[in-house]
Amino acid sequence: MAASELIHDSDDVRLQVEASVTTPTAPLHPPRVANGDLRSTVTGSVDGKQERGRLGSLLQQNQLIHSLSSGLRRHCHYVKIPVQEEHAVQLPTEWWKTGVAFLYAAFNLVFTTVVITIVHERVPDKSVSPPLPDKFFDYVDRVPWAFTVTESNGLILVGLWLLQWICLKHRSIIGRRCFFLIGTLYMYRCVTMYITTLPVPGKHMVCAPKLYNDSTGKIWRILRLISGGGLSLTGSHLMCGDFLYSGHTVMLTLSYLFIKEYSPPWMWWYRWFCWALSASGVVCILFAHEHYSIDVVVGYVVTTRTFWWYHTMANTHALRQAPNNFLSRTWWNPIFNFLERNVRTTVPVAFTWPVALPSACRQRYRIVEGGRDE
């Protein structure tokens, strides 16, 4: 856009788009004009006539700035160029938001255990409602030790993710995302478990007896389930009815997705190992006839879709200003905005020591230096 067009438009100020600079005595820095043309005329000789020209050109520069800005305001033919802020503000830590996300996840996990206890009362008895026909069960007979494999794989994956998370540099932001996704997926699970109750998938399942109105007993069961982490390994999960969809699949898939997303690209062997753990864990759920195939499939689909949806919203900043942002039509969009409002770029995969080096080391170094100076 040539400034000359603006000049010709404005009929009040006749402009000279020049900035005279004389060398070498007094180089005059040309004025910084945003979004505009800058022309400088360098005249090699220092002359008395140049002095007059210099003052005149100073005046003209001011006139230029004034006219340009008024012209810009009038015509609005300008493009907003966002100036990037300093790097430090790009990824603020904001641990309190991570705390809020943690509370959200904890609440949803407790709520899930409550719903499992309620649903347990409504599961139809094995004799009344036999297990539903399932294609996988038709082909593969039950393997008793398979579920232990699932749960140990799950524990290993969660442990690996925990270690990785502690060593990440931006652990507050990533932890926030992890808690939010866990909370949301378990909340969806509460809804699907509660509205329709599937019968037990196999005759082998041992369900604890129903406590019809025994509230104290129910609360004891809830506490036992929470303390055992919901795992059968710890003997805490004796209740039936929580089939659609599978919480084990969610944890296996989600921890693998997070491990893959936030690990350095060169560690491909690590990612393959975790993928193998995750896939074998999920398949073993079906081998053990502990969940229907539909539970595992729906669990996998919901987990992957929600994870990818969230990360696309977080990483694609063009979407945040887009007028027709379909991704923002989910119900959790306000929560997303709250958590990710100040995160301005894609979170880089960077690692750092979780604890700072002890200051005693630094102190010792300083004493040594002080000694040398003397």
Next chain:
Amino acid sequence: MKKVVAWSAEDVSNWLSKEGMPEYIDALCQMDGPALLKLTETDFQKPPLSLLSSDAGQQLLERLETLRIETHIEAHKNGHANGHIVRLPNGTTKPQRNGSLAMKDFSMEMIHIPMPTIEATRSSFPVEWGKTGVAFIYAVVCFVTTTVVISVVHERVPPKEHTPPLPDKFFDLFDRVEWAFSICEINGMLLVGLWLIQWILLKYRSIIGRRFFFIVGTLYLYRCITMYITTLPVPGMHFKCSPKLLGNWEAQMRRVMKMIAGGGLSITGSHTMCGDYLYSGHTVMLTLTYLFIKEYSPKRFWWYHWLCWTLSAVGIFCILLAHDHYTVDVVVAYFITTRLFWWYHTMANQQSLKETSQSNPFSRVWWYRLFQYFEENVNGMVPKNYQLPFSWRALQWNRGVKYSRLDSQ
């Protein structure tokens, strides 16, 4: 603006008076463009110009320089970006790009201003009916597969007496209403009809039709999988399932044909098979037609949007009221339909999401290649323009000019 070299004497005089230097008009009345450009300081030291000029022609010379630069910029408009710094030793022009400086005795602060790329104003929406045809075939294949799978699953549904209906929260709260399912199907047919009419009137119907067929096909494909792997029992004792034809392929084929012919609706009497519960196809059609109607109609038709939303919501509620599907079937169907619709349209409208990259998690879906095939030549958001499917010009009675909101062919 004509180039200075092409200016005639009259143009020069006009320019002089415009620039506020009428005193030179008489002296330079013989000069044309190229001669004007050749004026230098020495010319102003001799008469007649030295008599006219009070500042030895400085003002005129400076204006001339500006003129030279302007015409130079006009000539090379596309090539220069982001500022143009010209060094003029002794009157020769030397154009420089974006901040490079030929002079070394000069320190200028350079600031790098990243110019934001303005979204391509050339939005292209090629018609490409071939791709729409592919999408249509894909949808048809998925529909036929669904019908075949329903027929297969019907054989495996446990009988009502053997496996009673599963406990469902909605069924506990609301008793069955007999005529509710007809309402659901009537609403569904109305919505599909409205969407068809709207689609015919759209200008870019090939692109939008392609999207509709692809999404419908994929949703029914997912439905095949979920129906097949685990079979839920009938939701209510009122169901009348046709008898099982074990191994009788001919009769099964005929059943499949009957269902396709009837569109899978109970109203037409074509859907007497059981077992297709997770997830609900009626919910998919009701939700999807509403989403498409709302997306591709003008915003000011809010009453139309509200009408379709009511039809859709009442239809879905009536499915549950009729005890024809479990609640989880309807919820899962709604979830999957809305997510797929929004996912697809976000990818289609955002150019950066059409490339596979580490920061584009959306590219990891299995249908990404198919999506790229359909949407690679569509740049930008498809506008909601309307156009009659055939030209009315042959039938025009009045000769007057017609202004219409519809685009002409």
